[in-house]
Amino acid sequence: METFNDTPIKCCDIFKALPGQQKHIRVVLTNGVAGVGKTFLVQKFCLDWAEGLDNQDISLVIPLSFRELNLIKDEQYSLLELIHVFHPALQKLTADQLAGCKVLFIFDGLDESRLLLDFLNNEVVSDVTEKSSVNVLLTNLIEGNLLSSALVWITSRPAAANQIPPACVDRVTEVQGFNDAQKEEYFRKRISDEELSSRIISHIKTSRSLYIMCLLPVFCWITATVLDHMLTTDQRGELPRTLTDMYSHFLLVQTKRKKQKYDEGHETSSQELTEADREVLLKMGRLAFEQLEKGNIMFYQEDLERCGLDVTEASVYSGICTEIFKRESVIFQKTVYCFIHLSVQEFLAAVYFYHCYTNRNTEVLEDFLREDRDNYRTLNDLYYESDNDSDGYENDNLSLDVFLRRAMEKSLNKMIQRSINNLKKINMDKISPDRSINIFHCLTEMNDHSVYQEIQEFLKSGNRSEKELSEIHFLVSSPLAVLQWSPLFVVAFQRGLMTTFILQTNYVGDSLRCSVLTSALKSNPSHLKELDLSYNKNLQDLGFCLFSNPSHLRELDLSDNQLQDSGVELLCDFLKSPHCKLETLRLRGCSLSEISCASLASALKSNPSHLRELQLSNNKLQDSGVKLLCDFLKNPHCTLETLRSVHHINCASLASALRANPSDLKDLDLSHNNLQDLGVKLLCDFLKSPQCRLETLRLRGCGLSGISCSSLASALKSNPSHLRELQLSNNELQDSGVKLLCDFLKSPLCRLEILRLWGCSLSEISCASLASALKSNPSHLSELELSDKLQDSGVKLLCDFLQSPRCRLKTLRSVY
Numbered sequence: 001m002e003t004f005n006d007t008p009i010k011c012c013d014i015f016k017a018l019p020g021q022q023k024h025i026r027v028v029l030t031n032g033v034a035g036v037g038k039t040f041l042v043q044k045f046c047l048d049w050a051e052g053l054d055n056q057d058i059s060l061v062i063p064l065s066f067r068e069l070n071l072i073k074d075e076q077y078s079l080l081e082l083i084h085v086f087h088p089a090l091q092k093l094t095a096d097q098l099a100g101c102k103v104l105f106i107f108d109g110l111d112e113s114r115l116l117l118d119f120l121n122n123e124v125v126s127d128v129t130e131k132s133s134v135n136v137l138l139t140n141l142i143e144g145n146l147l148s149s150a151l152v153w154i155t156s157r158p159a160a161a162n163q164i165p166p167a168c169v170d171r172v173t174e175v176q177g178f179n180d181a182q183k184e185e186y187f188r189k190r191i192s193d194e195e196l197s198s199r200i201i202s203h204i205k206t207s208r209s210l211y212i213m214c215l216l217p218v219f220c221w222i223t224a225t226v227l228d229h230m231l232t233t234d235q236r237g238e239l240p241r242t243l244t245d246m247y248s249h250f251l252l253v254q255t256k257r258k259k260q261k262y263d264e265g266h267e268t269s270s271q272e273l274t275e276a277d278r279e280v281l282l283k284m285g286r287l288a289f290e291q292l293e294k295g296n297i298m299f300y301q302e303d304l305e306r307c308g309l310d311v312t313e314a315s316v317y318s319g320i321c322t323e324i325f326k327r328e329s330v331i332f333q334k335t336v337y338c339f340i341h342l343s344v345q346e347f348l349a350a351v352y353f354y355h356c357y358t359n360r361n362t363e364v365l366e367d368f369l370r371e372d373r374d375n376y377r378t379l380n381d382l383y384y385e386s387d388n389d390s391d392g393y394e395n396d397n398l399s400l401d402v403f404l405r406r407a408m409e410k411s412l413n414k415m416i417q418r419s420i421n422n423l424k425k426i427n428m429d430k431i432s433p434d435r436s437i438n439i440f441h442c443l444t445e446m447n448d449h450s451v452y453q454e455i456q457e458f459l460k461s462g463n464r465s466e467k468e469l470s471e472i473h474f475l476v477s478s479p480l481a482v483l484q485w486s487p488l489f490v491v492a493f494q495r496g497l498m499t500t501f502i503l504q505t506n507y508v509g510d511s512l513r514c515s516v517l518t519s520a521l522k523s524n525p526s527h528l529k530e531l532d533l534s535y536n537k538n539l540q541d542l543g544f545c546l547f548s549n550p551s552h553l554r555e556l557d558l559s560d561n562q563l564q565d566s567g568v569e570l571l572c573d574f575l576k577s578p579h580c581k582l583e584t585l586r587l588r589g590c591s592l593s594e595i596s597c598a599s600l601a602s603a604l605k606s607n608p609s610h611l612r613e614l615q616l617s618n619n620k621l622q623d624s625g626v627k628l629l630c631d632f633l634k635n636p637h638c639t640l641e642t643l644r645s646v647h648h649i650n651c652a653s654l655a656s657a658l659r660a661n662p663s664d665l666k667d668l669d670l671s672h673n674n675l676q677d678l679g680v681k682l683l684c685d686f687l688k689s690p691q692c693r694l695e696t697l698r699l700r701g702c703g704l705s706g707i708s709c710s711s712l713a714s715a716l717k718s719n720p721s722h723l724r725e726l727q728l729s730n731n732e733l734q735d736s737g738v739k740l741l742c743d744f745l746k747s748p749l750c751r752l753e754i755l756r757l758w759g760c761s762l763s764e765i766s767c768a769s770l771a772s773a774l775k776s777n778p779s780h781l782s783e784l785e786l787s788d789k790l791q792d793s794g795v796k797l798l799c800d801f802l803q804s805p806r807c808r809l810k811t812l813r814s815v816y
Helices: 038-050 066-072 079-086 095-100 134-143 158-163 180-190 194-205 208-213 217-232 243-262 275-294 301-306 311-316 319-324 342-358 362-369 371-376 379-384 398-409 413-424 433-445 450-461 479-494 511-523 564-576 594-606 622-634 651-660 676-688 706-718 734-746 764-776 792-802
Strands: 027-031 060-065 103-108 151-156 171-174 325-329 335-339 500-502 530-532 555-557 584-586 613-615 642-644 667-669 696-698 725-727 754-756 783-785 811-813
Touching: 027 158, 038 060, 038 103, 038 151, 060 066, 060 079, 066 103, 066 134, 079 095, 079 134, 134 151, 151 158, 180 194, 180 217, 194 208, 194 217, 208 243, 217 243, 243 342, 275 301, 275 342, 301 335, 335 342, 564 594, 594 622, 622 651, 651 676, 676 706, 706 734, 734 764, 764 792
Parallel strands: 027 151, 027 171, 060 103, 103 151, 500 530, 530 555, 555 584, 584 613, 613 642, 642 667, 667 696, 696 725, 725 754, 754 783, 783 811
Antiparallel strands: 325 335
């Protein structure tokens, strides 16, 4: 996909090509974190179209939400029937009319989908009247098999966006929320009193957490509601500075408004909840907690009733419910409920869980802490554990992480300091980087900033006597974390303490976040050894600001970035530098063109002596591109040890280059290339060379036949002592091929440790040959992969090898 550097685009222009862009935009994927305004954007587009303001070339707009599609995920519909069911006003729409007009399908909320979108093994549906499952209809619509002229717009939170293959998407956009100027604009428009709005803005800026969260419109609304109320009524005490304080006050404010509306008719200054208020809150907290455990953000009447919430009462009883709890009528007039934002659900879940803890509700606690969450052990551990064991903080469910954070934030004052002390004792070396950042957030929410300040002072002083800090990994998983911790990035670089920097996120495109990180990288790049900027899509100048001082960087990963020719040209200027000592270069999935390959080959050829690993998979290099790269491999100064997954390989060029310079290469991966018999024969000339020292050979899915196996087995048998791993999965080797391969395995000089033959259709004859060969030379093999439909007789033969006293096998994978 063609990438433009952080190009703003109006909602109405989302399907229009940008200046200089020729490609037709058919499928658009819009990302954005929860509450940032994706659904609002969709509604604005539909309203402007319906009112005749924009996009009048589109004849029909069909909005569909995944939360509604979930309700019919097990049923069969045609695309035409699906339209009729969800939009009864279109009942008279015919297949011919649908095919003859320009139509836009909008699928909102991919992150809420419970559909299995299988783009690899999907049946093809091309007729709008053909019935199939909803997920099959969607994948065919997105791929263009079904109604190929239709436009498709999908919105999603970033974590779920990878369900759509990049090849199916013509444009990716991001709703980034409010920038700093827009945050202030929101509060000034929301609160007409200029002095009051200025006080609110000033207060928010005093808290990093609050100010960053205000990029979300929904959080701005919560903040404005709370601070406006506190500053215009007779409120005493400190204004909220943490997310926990803000949500606590928000519940109080809504309760007060309920009393004003339904009870006394005037504002009350009481900070206490009535017993009825508490009861409703705890019921809603139970709902939030139980559904969070299941991963649900949408609830039905039966879910509410299970928690003791009366549907009618819940909708009118309290301002709490009406302000934080939404009720919607969806398909078949079925009513669904959700909290106004995921963070509100997390907060209420934490309130409920803390209530259960303080009231010793052991059933809820034990259900949560056992089975797959047994690493949490007991809630008491979270507050009182004093050892350095970090296992209690490892869990992949991020929503539960945030929930857990909320639960800790609700602890009593007398517990807070003890919790802080124990959090500080956790051995950060043993836990993931994003989890350590989460723990820092916990401390911040408990108004403890000492760890942040201690780290900052430690980095500034350069005092390493307490602990050697030689490597800091920051795996940044959200734009909020980038901004939150950017000051430490800068300090770490300035002190020369950050040797590895990993940034794997789709958020670099934002100019503010990019500028923060760029300034950190520019501050002192001389100690940076490893830079991972994979999966960023839009790098701007972030990666290239280091290239003015290239002598220290040893590993660079730019995989899955749309570098384009201009980006590769900048990279090549760095590679050509006589000071460049780069050892590992990964460019997987970077859409390298023939021009890119020419530049890259020329750069590597001019400075070949340091590079040890080159990763170029998922790039359609074409013959000319491969030929140019092979000139680099032929260079006598080339000492490349690992060459990974060059697709669409020209075997003649590659084999010639490897024969000319065979001694350094240790790892060769040519998987998913249609090598055919001739290609394998040419490759085998390299393998036969006495100078060949190859240790790993991967030829997965290369179309190897019995003839190919004959050539390969002969070559390996003539030079068997170096190879340690052989990957031949997904090749129809046939009995004759396996028999020839076994001649190599029988060789007393064979030292093979890993053999992968998954999907090779091994027959009983093949199993007999393989078992005999392995039994005759069993002492080296440690891993065997045979995932296949082996017959009982074949398994029995292989067991003879396993029973050998000389068998050293450690891993046997999936024998069906």
